[in-house]
Amino acid sequence: DVVMTQSPLSLPVTLGQPASISCRSSQSLVHSDGNTYLNWFQQRPGQSPRRLIYKVSNRDPGVPDRFSGSGSGTDFTLKISRVEAEDVGLYYCMQGSYWPPKTFGQGTKLEIK
Amino acid sequence: EVQLVESGGGLVQPGGSLRLSCAASGFTFSSHEMNWFRQPPGKGLEWVSTIDHSGTTVYYADSVKGRFTISRDNAKNSLYLQVNSLRAEDTAVYYCEREGYCSGATCYPDLWGQGTLVTVSS
Numbered sequence: 323d324v325v326m327t328q329s330p331l332s333l334p335v336t337l338g339q340p341a342s343i344s345c346r347s348s349q350s351l352v353h354s355d356g357n358t359y360l361n362w363f364q365q366r367p368g369q370s371p372r373r374l375i376y377k378v379s380n381r382d383p384g385v386p387d388r389f390s391g392s393g394s395g396t397d398f399t400l401k402i403s404r405v406e407a408e409d410v411g412l413y414y415c416m417q418g419s420y421w422p423p424k425t426f427g428q429g430t431k432l433e434i435k
Numbered sequence: 436e437v438q439l440v441e442s443g444g445g446l447v448q449p450g451g452s453l454r455l456s457c458a459a460s461g462f463t464f465s466s467h468e469m470n471w472f473r474q475p476p477g478k479g480l481e482w483v484s485t486i487d488h489s490g491t492t493v494y495y496a497d498s499v500k501g502r503f504t505i506s507r508d509n510a511k512n513s514l515y516l517q518v519n520s521l522r523a524e525d526t527a528v529y530y531c532e533r534e535g536y537c538s539g540a541t542c543y544p545d546l547w548g549q550g551t552l553v554t555v556s557s
Binding site (some may be wrong): 363365370371372373378382383384385412414416421422423424425426427428429 | 470471474479480481482485494496497530534535542543544545547548549550
């Protein structure tokens with residue numbers, strides 16, 4: 323199974339400041355079709371998850387452009403250019419390149435300082 | 436309205452069974468692969484199972500293989516997860532999910548239900 327490792331696990335951020343979450347996979351996530359199926363999910367407190375980013379860097383509809391994804395191979399990053407109060411919650415990376423199983427990182431808890 | 440609504444969770448004794456349901460509306464359910472995920476209390480997300488659009492092909496996490504069965508009824512716009520031989524470690528909120536997709540130039544976000552809590556305890 324592909325192991326996904328996120329860091330940091332806790333991320334206190336001042337409002338208006340940038341934030342960055344790292345996700346590393348135990349093997350390259352480049353699929354034989356040339357795509358890299360690395361997604362980022364957000365889970366606000368008390369809510370269901372929602373996908374923010376698919377295939378490394380594509381924002382889902384309705385996701386603010388302050389969220390961006392980057393990376394390749396085994397190293398990926400989710401960046402928030404200016405953190406807002408509504409961004410508080412848990413963030414997960416998930417790989418869908420080599421499944422089953424689809425595997426998640428441990429989650430990163432973003433909070434406001 | 437485009438939505439997924441889960442039901443069927445509850446308190447069950449170890450070794451017991453439940454049938455979780457997910458009612459879809461507002462989109463062409465029969466065109467989409469569907470997933471079940473779960474989240475133990477205070478813990479992270481775990482993929483459980485996937486079924487293709489026709490119900491022909493299914494996949495399971497090793498932790499549930501042989502105990503859980505995913506199925507769908509496209510005529511009823513419904514997804515199911517039969518959970519048998521339940522263990523304490525199966526305690527979690529179970530979510531159904533339709534992945535985001537693009538149709539031509541238009542992309543649609545993923546869709547999650549509100550979740551249904553399964554508690555396995557004596």
